[in-house]
Amino acid sequence: MSYETYFQALCENGHYNQLQGRTRAPDSDSSPECNICKSKIVWTNIVDDTNGDHWGIIPPDLFKAFLKSSSKVETCNLGHQHLIFHEVYNLPTEEERLALRSYKDSFSWTFIFPKHMPKSYRTRTRLINLQKQLKERAARAPK
Ligand SMILES: [Zn+2]
Ligand SMILES: [Zn+2]
DSSP states (O other): OOOOOOEEEEEEOOOEEEEOOSSSOOOOOTTTTOOTTTTTEEEEEEEEEETSBBBBBBBBBHHHHGGEEEEEEEEESOOOOEEEEOEEOOOOOOOHHHHHHEEEEEEEEEEOOOTTOOHHHHHHHHHHHHHHHHHHHHHHSSO
8 A cells, every 4th residue: 555645734824724645744945835825834734544544633623622713604695605714723732733643443533642652651641631621622612
């Protein structure tokens, strides 16, 4: 099976992008632009999908923990739905990223941490607490 990766990514303005077909994080030389506003991608999370399990993904429901403002749709006088604002996210910190990385375990998402990431006791405790807080925040976020 070939090595397949993609990146969950956020631009400078907090727009969500998915960068396909890359094996390395975007750097300054080949930095892709945001699909929405064309500004620079400044945060990425690598996902390994070689075995179809999205190893490393922050699942969409949990990504809501970082939601800063929801998208807004307006209906014009012709009855069209126009997207006025896109969803905007806060850039996750490195610890927040590590706390929420997951993979698809048959039908459900399973956290990579703490099972596959042995760390010092203090780091583990901190990340486990962070994971809990972020899960709660994601559950409260607007759908
Ligand atoms: Zn953007
Ligand atoms: Zn219209």
